Amino acid sequence: MVKNTLRKKLFRDMSRAAMQFLSIIMLCALGTFAFAALDGMARMTRTTIDTYFEENNLCDFWVTLPAGMDRAALDKIEAVDGVTEIIPRFVMDMETTLGDNVNANVTAYDGAMTINKPLLREGELLDPSDMRGCLIQERYANAQGLALGDRISVKLYGEEHTFVIRGVCVSPEYVALSMGVASDPNEYGFILINARALPQIPLTQAIVTIADDAGEDAVQQAIEAALPDALVMDRGAHTSTARCNNDAQMFENLTYVFPLLAYSVAALIVMTTLSRMIDNQRMQMGTLKALGFSAGQIRNHYLSYAIVPSFVGATIGTVIGH
Secondary structure: OHHHHHHHHHHHHHHHOHHHHHHHHHHHHHHHHHHHHHHHHHHHHHHHHHHHHHHOOOOOEEEEOOOOOOHHHHHHHHOOOOEEEEEEEEEEEEEEOOOOOOEEEEEEEOOOOOOOOOEEEEEOOOOOOOOOEEEEEHHHHHHHOOOOOOEEEEEEOOEEEEEEEEEEEEOHHHOOOOOOOOOOOOOEEEEEEEHHHOOOOOOOEEEEEEOOOOOHHHHHHHHHHHOOOOEEEEOOOOHHHHHHHHHHHHHHHHHHHHHHHHHHHHHHHHHHHHHHHHHHOHHHHHHHHHOOOOHHHHHHHHHHHHHHHHHHHHHHHHHHHO
16 A cells, blocks of 8 residues: 555656656666667677687787897797797888889788788688789778789889789788878788798798787796897787777777766756755655655655666666667
8 A cells, every 4th residue: 555655656746747757768768778889889899809819810929120030039039938839021011013102011921821810801822832922901902903813013122023912811910001190092001922022021020929828028028038129019019909909998988988978967857856856745745754654665755756767768778779
């Protein structure tokens, strides 16, 4: 009987102030919708990035030695506790014959591409013995109108070197590839070749993977100690991977910003509505007290004016958001 009486009063009062309570429901629905939707996008983005990097064996460190990555330097890196695999290579920006201001990031591997493995879209992977073939970035190939079997020429010290496109790919290392400020495939992209195709260029970089249980900071410090002149970058310092992580972090931050704004406005409406209602119903509160209702029952009754519409709005927002 007591619960029925207070419930009838609750819905009667809410119907009399329908617009205020409808606003609370809508704002709570909006906040929960934004949280559910953005949280789903943030989790999907983070999972996609992590899975892509793991499946294609993204390296843990980029070690650059301007003087050249000789066998002695590679042995020092391999001797570091925790290092599991290392591949020497060189990376250089070169002009192309595709047009004015059209350049290519040429990455040349000394051996099989088992680290930072390219994800093939068309064609076939590059054989380590293939001196004339290359893999080309998908967006770059599309922007330049290139396809399998076409030739792309790069200029090195004034001399042209031509490569046949064996495959079109994307790379975990070059998710966000840019020259300068913005990434424009009409002007810049990457190609992957074998280092022996351009033997006049020294190998200046090594990409390194480490064991899952190895401490990244400890391994980095050990490599820097073994090669004092080397520049050692981890994933947090590498431009492409850092941008990917920043994008994922941005979604994660937005997950909380927009819902908090909606909830803050809803809280202000609740506070204003309840304050006005309590001021106008002081006599009814006294009547309820005289009829035997306890202070706790009366307090919970007025709290229901905030809880009920918030719960309804949150339920609607959660269902729609997911």
